Amino acid sequence: MEDYILELKNITKKFPGVVANNDINLNIKEGEIHAIIGENGAGKSTLMNILYGLIKPTSGKIIHKGKPVKFNNSLDARDCGIGMVHQHFKLVPSFTVWENITLGVEVRKNKIFVDEKKSLEYISDLSKKYGLEVNPMDRVEFLSVGIQQRVEILKALYKGADIIILDEPTAVLTPQETDELFVVIKELVKDQGKTVIIITHKLREVMAISDRVSVMRRGEMIDTVNTKDVDENRLAELMVGREVLLDEVARDKIDSSEVMMEVKDLYARNNLDMLAVRGMDLKLKKGEILGIAGIEGNGQSELIESLTGLRDIAKGEIYISGEKIKKINPLSMRKHGVAHVPEDRLSMGLSKDATIMENLLMGNQNKKEYRGKLNHLKKKNVRSMSKKLIADFDVRTPSEDVLIDNLSGGNMQKVVIAREFNFNTPILIISQPTRGVDIGAIEFIHQEIIKKRNEGVAILLVSAELDEIFRLSDRIVTMYEGRMTGEFKPSEITRQEIGLYMTGKTLREEE
């Protein structure tokens, strides 16, 4: 029998009406990188919250170094050397790095006062020891996401963590930052003897970093395997419970010479009146998917909002099918045949307090099929349209009268996509189509997007997920600080290279 630093035995957690974790067994070896994968709602977060003492299991045992332990709160877990880096960082924005690291476990003098000098010394030792460079005096709100994550890791180490749980750590990082993080993780494990549990849904990263993988599905632990014994397809299959097509979706060869939408020298300001888009030129052609790759906050959102009429443009021109658009507002852009899947489904895409049917009607309300002579809604037609879209787009819901609020993220997204795709416009602008969506739904959404492309629709795609850009795009444009830094065919460039263009390298520099 092997020695485990942490064992979860028959853990069950029931919430009213749901079994979030059903009879889970999980063993963690000391000094390993253990990945836990599963779709949204598979119960990963619940399990980790149990492990970190934030949730108490309904039944089951936790065994730490051979001894049974009970976690009533996160302090108990911390006493066993368990630290957690949450997906959404738990940092106080206006506090400095050192204040955040020491929060709750302050170095004190005279019992009540915080000893700033000693704290700083301690943190600088810590950051040297683990090779995690930070400036303790920086205020957290001004730091990049990558550095904030470093602060979170330091926080866990400061509190004496030997077992570090990382919850979706790469969700917000660039490829370069991800690489850096993986180096840090490997050093922590190899040189410092720490144990790392990493929760993720990115299979490529699981393959790259973990020693073993545990797969969860619908609250159950499906299997734990050695990473070297499996491949991505096998893991996806375990996760979803059926075979998943992770390979290329069939693309028809189509004539894409016709330019559907052209953007010339476009400038746009962000909400702080700074220029976020600085002279973009784009040509969007029929039957192609043009992917825009970039780190979030480099003007992609403002670009999309300009093109859909949601944001005033500071300068520049937009042409659709060769015609210059004079009046740019959401209504006129839609009339010119631009449909838009916005980046944030909850704030821009849907009304969460309205039903699925009502949401599907939005934008269609003036069509003859749905609006009668007395300005009343033709409910029957609306209902049959909703039923059809729900079936076509595989929205999992008992009825079309369910409130959006009660749907999972994936199903919400399917509702937005169903509505926008149903406009049958020649141009589609799609932003972050699969953010926070499970792998089954991702697969479905990707197929729908490619179907649209095969029908000859011109598609502009913005995504923070580089994998998605690579998988879907016919052409990739990189964006950095509001400018285009390069244009590539996905087959001609690697993720690492494109990462450089996303952080400011330009094609011109190369020449």
Place this chain on the structure above:
Amino acid sequence: MFKDIFNLALLQHTIRTATPLILAAMGGLLTQEAGILNIGLEGMILLGAFFGVVGSFFFGTSAMGVGFAVLSGIIIGLIFAFFVIDLKSDEFVIGIAINMFAGGLTVFLLRSIFGVKGAFSSPKIIALPRINIPILDKIPILNTLLNNHTIFVYVSWILVVLIYIYLYKTAQGRWLRASGEYPEALETAGISPRKMKYIASIMCGILCGLAGAHLSLGYLKLFTEQMSANRGFIAMAAIIFGGGNPIRTALAALLFGFFDALGIRLQAVGIPSQITQMIPYGATVVALVVMTKRKINQTRVKREQINE
């Protein structure tokens, strides 16, 4: 006439009138830092003023008056915290409710305990002691200005410094600020934000109680209906003015106290009281507008131009 208005007595009066504002503003500042907008300061002050009189009248010492005022502050602070933190009621509504409740309760108790309407005053009410600092006696201007105030004047100054130290130098103060800005961070650090919010709320009640006791026992030895006279709201303005800093908040309270004192001075030279009574409130509105304008100008980034 100018001399009748702008003289040493005006400044001395400023210090006196600013004291309840400072105390209440410190209380409100603590709840604000803990992430609670407390517009119930007004009612808390009024309760403090009333129970200060009750304690002082029945026990014949000002200490018991203060004790009662503090106790009423603790209780109302707990009630406020219970509704806002545990029952998650809207803090705005609860704040208004406390103000109305305090207004009604004090009128009711005034009648049922003392059998009077409108105001209650009695020689049996013992005022707060005045502090004489012997060294100051010999310095002419400072003596008039700073000496022989009631004890709360000096207490409020010390409290400003203590609260500054508490919020920015102690571990608990840090937790209190974290509980307001990002409670999840505190919670994952193993400290209950709820507890910190309760502490803030109770301390706020106590400080408002003191502010009230200063009103009713400081100089006047009486309680009148609605005697808090919107000082709770002026204190809130001072908090906004101070931007989270106790020292700046206290200075803002001092400024508003000045206008309060100015109003009273102007009355003495024959300007109708209906006009002079508007001065502190008018000044507060003007100050807030100026302040907000300046803030907007500071944060506004210059509109970036397109350069080819």
